[in-house]
Every structure is written in C-alpha cells, then in structure tokens.
Amino acid sequence: MSIITQYTNRLRDRLDVLPTWVRALGLLLVVALAFYLPYLNVLPFAYIRTDLSATGTDWASVLFLVVVYMIVAVGLNVVIGLAGLLDLGYVGFYALGAYSVALFGSTSSPVVEAIQNKFGLSEEWAVPFAICVPIAIAMALIAGVILGAPTLRLRGDYLAIVTMGFGEIIRICARNLDNVTNGAAGITNVPVPPGPEVDGRPFFNVSEPERWYWLALVVLIILIWMARRLEHSRVGRAWLAIREDEDAAAIMGVAAFKYKLWAFAIGASLGGMAGLLFGSKQQYVEPNGFMLNLSFLFVAMVVIGGSGNILGVLIGAFLLTYLPERFREFQEWRPFAFGVALVAVMILRPQGLVPSRRRAREFEDRKVEAEEAAADV
Amino acid sequence: MDFDALINGLDRHTLDGITRGSIYALVALGYTMVYGVMKLINFAHSEVFMVGTWATLGTYTLIGASSGMGVGMIIGATVLALLAAMLASAGTALAVERIAYRPLRKKGAPPLIFLITGIGCSMVLVETFGQVLKVFFGPPFGRVLVNVPAVLPTKVVFTIPGIDLAITNTRIIIIFGAIAMMVALDFFVNKSRLGRGVRAVAQDPDTASLMGVNQDRVIMLVFVLGGAMAGVAALLFTIQYDSTKFDIGFIIGVKAFTAAVLGGIGNLRGALIGGLVLGVVEVYASTVWDSSWADVTAFVVLVLVLMFRPTGLLGESLGKARA
Numbered sequence: 136m137s138i139i140t141q142y143t144n145r146l147r148d149r150l151d152v153l154p155t156w157v158r159a160l161g162l163l164l165v166v167a168l169a170f171y172l173p174y175l176n177v178l179p180f181a182y183i184r185t186d187l188s189a190t191g192t193d194w195a196s197v198l199f200l201v202v203v204y205m206i207v208a209v210g211l212n213v214v215i216g217l218a219g220l221l222d223l224g225y226v227g228f229y230a231l232g233a234y235s236v237a238l239f240g241s242t243s244s245p246v247v248e249a250i251q252n253k254f255g256l257s258e259e260w261a262v263p264f265a266i267c268v269p270i271a272i273a274m275a276l277i278a279g280v281i282l283g284a285p286t287l288r289l290r291g292d293y294l295a296i297v298t299m300g301f302g303e304i305i306r307i308c309a310r311n312l313d314n315v316t317n318g319a320a321g322i323t324n325v326p327v328p329p330g331p332e333v334d335g336r337p338f339f340n341v342s343e344p345e346r347w348y349w350l351a352l353v354v355l356i357i358l359i360w361m362a363r364r365l366e367h368s369r370v371g372r373a374w375l376a377i378r379e380d381e382d383a384a385a386i387m388g389v390a391a392f393k394y395k396l397w398a399f400a401i402g403a404s405l406g407g408m409a410g411l412l413f414g415s416k417q418q419y420v421e422p423n424g425f426m427l428n429l430s431f432l433f434v435a436m437v438v439i440g441g442s443g444n445i446l447g448v449l450i451g452a453f454l455l456t457y458l459p460e461r462f463r464e465f466q467e468w469r470p471f472a473f474g475v476a477l478v479a480v481m482i483l484r485p486q487g488l489v490p491s492r493r494r495a496r497e498f499e500d501r502k503v504e505a506e507e508a509a510a511d512v
Numbered sequence: 513m514d515f516d517a518l519i520n521g522l523d524r525h526t527l528d529g530i531t532r533g534s535i536y537a538l539v540a541l542g543y544t545m546v547y548g549v550m551k552l553i554n555f556a557h558s559e560v561f562m563v564g565t566w567a568t569l570g571t572y573t574l575i576g577a578s579s580g581m582g583v584g585m586i587i588g589a590t591v592l593a594l595l596a597a598m599l600a601s602a603g604t605a606l607a608v609e610r611i612a613y614r615p616l617r618k619k620g621a622p623p624l625i626f627l628i629t630g631i632g633c634s635m636v637l638v639e640t641f642g643q644v645l646k647v648f649f650g651p652p653f654g655r656v657l658v659n660v661p662a663v664l665p666t667k668v669v670f671t672i673p674g675i676d677l678a679i680t681n682t683r684i685i686i687i688f689g690a691i692a693m694m695v696a697l698d699f700f701v702n703k704s705r706l707g708r709g710v711r712a713v714a715q716d717p718d719t720a721s722l723m724g725v726n727q728d729r730v731i732m733l734v735f736v737l738g739g740a741m742a743g744v745a746a747l748l749f750t751i752q753y754d755s756t757k758f759d760i761g762f763i764i765g766v767k768a769f770t771a772a773v774l775g776g777i778g779n780l781r782g783a784l785i786g787g788l789v790l791g792v793v794e795v796y797a798s799t800v801w802d803s804s805w806a807d808v809t810a811f812v813v814l815v816l817v818l819m820f821r822p823t824g825l826l827g828e829s830l831g832k833a834r835a
Contacts, residue, residue, distance in 0.1 A: 221624060285819050292553055293818055295627075296773050299766070300811030311804050427766075431631050438628045471639035477632030478612055485621040498621070505620030 139484075140495055147492070169352060172198055173345040185460045192460050195344035199416060201456045202351040203409050208436045208452035209355070209362050209445060210405025215434065216442035217366060218398035219378030220287070221295040224302030225433045227282075228275045228403040230425035232410025233325075234309060234316065235271035237420045240264055240326035245314055264326045268411060275407025276400050278305075283399035287392060302430050310422035321421025325414050339415075347416045354412065358405060359445060365401070366445075374398055375493075439480055441487025443494045450489055518799045523677045525795050531683055531752065533791020534690035538745035539768035540775070540783040541697060542605070542738030548714045548778035549734045552623060555630030556608045558765020559637035560601045560739050564746025565756035566641060567600035568593040569652070569660045579662045589663050590747070598743035605739030606732060608633050614728075634761075642758035657757045660750040686748045693744050694784050697737065701780060710734060714778065767794075770814050776824030785825055789813075 150158065173195040175181060184194045207229060214222045238246045239262040247261045262270070278301075286297045309316045316322065328350065330338025339346055365371050373394040376384035385391045414420045432455060440451020459469050480488070486498040518525060539561050546554040571577075577589040612629040645653035652658040664685070668678045701707035712720035713730045721727055749764070750756060767790060775786025790810055797809035817825060 215624070221627070285815065289818055289822055292547070292551075292623075292777070293773060293822070295553065296769060297811075297815055297818065300770070300814060303766075304808050304811055307804065307808050435628055435631065438624055442624070467643055468639075470635055471643055474632045474635030474639060478629045478636065481621075481625050481629045481632065482612070482615045485616060485619055485625045498619075501620035501622070505618060 143489070144492065144495075166356065170349060173348055183461070185457075185463070188464065190463060192463060193344055195348050197457065197460045199344055199348040199351055200413075200460075201453055202348060202355050203413050203416075204433075204436065204456045205449050205452040206351070206355050206358055206409040206412070207406055207433050208440065208448040209358055210402045210409065211433050211437050212442060212445065212448045213362060213365070213374075213405070214398050214402035215437050216444070216448065217371060217374040217378065218395055219374075220395060220398060221292070221434075222298045222399070222402065223295050223430050223434065224282075224298035224300065224305075224427075225402070225406055226425050226427065226430040227298075227302040227305035228278060228406030229410035229413070229429070229433075230302075230305050230309060230422075231275045231278055232271045232407030233414030233420045233425070234322075234410075235274045235407070236264070236267040236411045236414050237322040237325045238316065239270055240267040241322050241324040243317075243324045244322045245317060261326065264328050264415075267326065271411040272404045272407050275410070276404040279400040279403025280396065282403075283396045287395045287399060299427065299430070302425075302427055306422050306425050306427070309425070316422075319422060321419055323419050325418045325420060327415055327418065341418065344416075347412075351412050354408065358408070359449075362405075362445060370394060370397060379497075435477060439477070439487060441490035441494065444487070444489055444491035447487050447489035447491070451487070454488075514800055518796060521799070523672075523675050525799050526792060527677065527679075527683065529792030529795035530788055531686050531791070532795060533771075533788035534687050535745050535749050535752070535787075536764070536768045536771045536791055537784045537787025538690050538693060538741050538748070539764055540772040540787050541694070541741040541780065543769050544772040544775075544777055544780060544783045545710075545734045545738045547772070549710060549731060550613075550617075552613070552626050553630070553769065554605075554608070554613075554735075554738075555627060555765075556612065556633040556637065557605070557738065557742065558761035558768070559634045560605045560608070560761075561742040561746050561749075561764055561768075562641070562756070562758070562761030563604045563637065564597040564601040564743040565660070565750055565760060567597045567743070568747050568750045569658065569756055571596040572661050572663060577661060577663045579665060581663065586663055586665075590751075593663075593750075594744065594747045597747045598740040601743030601746060602736045602739035604637065605735040605742070609732060609735040638759055638761070653758075655758055657755055660754050660756055662754045664751055682751050686752055689744065689748055691784075693741060694780070697741065698780050700737075706730075706733060767810065770810060774814055774817055774824055776826040779824070779826050782824055782826035789825070 153161075175184065181187070185191045185197045186194045207225070210228075211222065211225050214220050214225070238244045241247060242259065242261045244261075250256065251258060251260055282298065282301050286294055289297065310319050312318070327337055327339040332338065339350070366374075373384070373389045376387065376389050377391050377394060381391050417424075436451040436455050437448050438451070439455065440449065441447025455473075459473070462469065465472070486495050490498070539557070542557045542560065543554060546552060546557070571593040572589060575589060575592065577585070577593075581589070608630075612633045613626055616625055616629060641653055642655045646655075664682060666680050666682050669681050669684060671678050701710055709720070709725045709730045710733065712723065712725050713727055717727055720730075768787070771786035771790045772783050773786070774790055775782025775784065790813070793813050794806040794810050798806040801809075821827075
C-alpha cells in the first residue's frame, strides 16, 4: 500500500471514531465555508480566486460551474462508479436538460411559439420554470431508459461506443433541427428560477452569479444526500455486486438488467438536472456547448477523483473545472497539460485521488494478482 | 429527403462510400487488433492516424515534392511518404503502449483506467501538433487546416461503359491499397509464426504464456501492426483529401471504431466489412438527407445492428475460428 493511501486511511479512521456531534459540526463548517467562498477575500486564501488578474474569469461564475460539474460527477458516479457501466455520452443528458428548459420555457423557442399559435396564447406566455424542471428531468430520464433498454444488454465496451454515439446524436439533432431548436443559432431567453425582484431585477440574474452558485450548491447538497442514501440501500448494494461480477450477481438473484437500467436512468436524470441549471444560468443554449469532449471530461472527473466515492468525484470535478479556469493565462497550453496530467495521475494512482476504501482494497488485490501472475511465467 | 438523387447517382455514391470506407477499415484494424488481444479500446489510435498524415506532409516537404512532377518522382515520393507514415504511426502506437498502457497492465488496473490514459495520450498528441510544435517551429503546425501537396494528380483511368462511371487513379489506389493491406495482414495473422502468437494471446493469454508466447512482445507487435495500418490509411487519406489538421484524427477514429464494432470487434475481416458498410451508409445518408445527418445515420445503423447481432456483423474474436 502506498504511503499516501496509508496516511489517508489513518486519517479516515481518526475521523470515524470522533463523536457524531463533532463530525456534524465539521460538516456544517465545510458547508458554511462553501457558502462563504464567493466572498473569500482574505490573503493568502484569496489566491484561489480566479479573478485576481484582469483577464481572469468571474470567481462566482467559476464556482457555479464547479458545482454544476460536481452534480454531473455525482450523477455519472452512479453509472460508472457504482454500477460500473461506461457511459461516454453523458453530455447528451446534460444537453437534454439544458435544451428542455430552453425549449419549453423560453419565449423565443419554436416549441413555445407553436404552442402559443395552437392555443391562441399571448406572446409572453411560456411554460413556467417550476414545470420546466420536472420536464427537463423527465426528458433526461426517459432518454436514459430509451437508450439503456436496448443497449444495456450489450457488453461493456459496446455500451461505450453506443453511448458515445448517443451523445453525438443529441448534439447533431440540436444543431440540425432548425424548426425545433433554432439550429446552430441556439435559443435565447432561457427562463430563470422565479424569485422576488430586487432593485427592479429578477432575483436570479446574470450580474449576480453568487446567487446562482448558492442555488446550485443547495441542489448539490440535496443530491449528494440522495446519492448516499441510494448507495447504501438495497439498490446500491445490487449495483456494487453487478460492478464486481455481473454473472455472480445474477446467480445470487440480483436482477442485473433492471438495476443497470435504474443506474442509467438515475444517472441520466442527474445529468439533466445539471444541464438545466447550466442552461438557465447562461440564459442561452447552443449545440456547440455540448461537444463530445465534454463527455470525456466528465468521465475523467469521476475516474481521476476516485470512482465510486462521492468525496473523490467531487474533488475530481473541482480540480478539472477549477484548475483550467485558475490558469487561464496559459489557455493555449491547457489541453496539453490536461492530457499529461490525465496520463500521469492514472499511472501513478490508478484507483483515483480519493478512492473509496472498498475500491482501494480491490485495487490492491488486483495489483497483487497481476504481480503473482507475472512471477509465475 | 431526396431519394431520386440517391437512385440516379447510385453507382457514384457507392464508389464514394467504398473509398471512404476503405480508409475507415484500415484504421479500424488497429482498434480491432488491440481489442482482440488486450480487450481494450485504444483511444489514442485516432491520433496515431493523425501523426501519419503529418509524416506524409513532412516527407513531401523534405523532398520538395509538389503537384505536377514526373511519373518516377511521383512514385518515389509516394512510396517514401508511405514508409514514413507507417514508421511514424507505428512508432507513435508503440510509444503509447509503452508509456500509457504497460505500467497499468503491470498493476492489473481495470479497463476504465486504460481508457482515461488513452484519452490523455490522445490529447497530448493532438496538442503536440496543435500547440507544442507550433511554438517551436511555427507553421504549418497549429490549429488550422494544412494543405498537403497533391503529389498524385487525379486522372480518369477508364470509364465503366453503360453506367458512365469514371474511375480515377486515386480511387483505384485507395480501394486496392486498402484491400491489399488487409489481405496481407489477414495472411500474416493466420499463417505466420508471429501471427499464431497473436491469435494465441487473443484466445487465452495465460495459456499462451505457458506455451512460451511472450505476451509483452505480442502486444507490442499488435500495436506496431495496427499503427502501420493507420499509417497506410493516413497516406491514402492525404491522397484523397489533400489536407490534414491537428484534430483530424478524432472523427476518423470514432468512425473507425464504429466500423470495428459494426463488423465484430476483434475480427479482422469484420473490420473490412464494417468499414465498407459504414462508408457506404454515410454517403447514402448524406445524399438522401444532407451531410450533417451522416453521423447520426452511422450510429443508428450501429445500434440497429448491435440490437439484432450483439457481436457485430461477422462476430467477434481474433483468436477463434474466424480470423
């Protein structure tokens, strides 16, 4: 076992034996700090801000993006980390979430215009945001089931290519279906969550990104709680069993296909949720925002952080979103550095930066097995 | 929907599709062989192809080749470019294996990790041509489309009578070049001693090791062979499209991998069939609708085939009876 793993394990053991109230207090402090982050301006901690130089990005917007990608990572973790299904088209669900809220909620979307004409509604009318949310989640969920039902019976590697195709199909459809999605021009006027007007402007507006950040943070916390409950439920144990050995799980009476479909659908709906937040904050969606590379980025977040462990994937999402924004000066070099980092991290720490303990132990076993096999030859 | 255009030009579109498909098929070989032996999707293979196109361009630049040379010079330049592309691609593939995959294999890491390092390598290679080399050498490196001199001028060799289909020399070279390489590879894997090692490792790595097959060497061989095929594909690609770009590998890679899966991954002949079918389907689709729908059709066909034949058109496995 590497020294880092030993050290983190010891740290975790120490944390585990602390009284519940101390741990709750610690958690509360972390959450409070997370809410305070946009205002963080005390040196030396302020160096983590991304807007220190003139060319920097707005700090609260970066935080918002980090949290949205954390939601994505939590969702994808259900699919990859828990159920062990390789989904390379996750961006498709993300795009579906963003596009649903735009298509149904924006006054300038062709779908809303069609509904207006059909029922003789005023030009101001659009589906309210509160209804767009379940629509977006449902669209992503249904897409997950439609995609999963025929493909989840395939072996893992085929699943990867089919999901990748799905991600591309969603984007190409968004780009080409001019009379539904406005094509490459995209949709403007995506609705924002309702709220009291402050200074004559809606509560959620473009110039106050920290409100968006707090909203996303609340959503993230709720989703993390739900994901944790799922992980430790009967469904979660079924996923782990399928991930480790699908045949053995099936023999033990786990309905593998059913639970895989569940994982797919739940993961998809979380992706849709993240997309919805993103589209709503931007107030504009366009097909080029959902390129396939984003899917790879999502998978990298989960795997680098430590798939199967929520804390791990949160850290992965944070690093892969925050670092490129922090080092915007080196924009031209970012993809190169990103590639080098991917290879280096994975070779040095294939289990991810913060793996779950169960996962870490499995890796140790596999390593020993590989070494023994090599020694036999 | 414009079925008339498809029916009227059916011969021409089929030829277009086969040309495109030949290139897919050659690249697909790299995916399918690596998959057959290691059960691994080599995500960096698309960039192996991209390096080949740059090697072609480099050779042409070094020997000062341009369009409108004598026949001897054309043949000489093309053969040199072919060798350079094969060498560069095979070398890149080998480097990827050594740097990104071998350390993980020694640790017994699960397949997902290989995928991530593959994506990482692919980004590094793309950025090497898009950014790193640009900083050191300036153009033609960078994030722009680069012209490759059309050393081989396109000429109509003969016209098929009756349907008036003009066959050009580049078409002949691409289609027959691709098929010849495939036959050679198929022969190599099935008949030679080294090929037997490849099949043995594909069938059962442990038993193969016991029988004295050096697994590491077989894996290196597979990467080299796949890389060399990608190099040939790269040369043929530059003959057909006269251009290259730092990120040109991505879309070809996705298509080639789709082709490999379509034909039955791990199956060499499947890669050929899959590539040709995919190429033809794409060209048909872009005629009937328009070119922006070609990718969607390709993936829909893939899903349909996998639903009814979950192991692809010809079935998988490099080691078993078929290939």
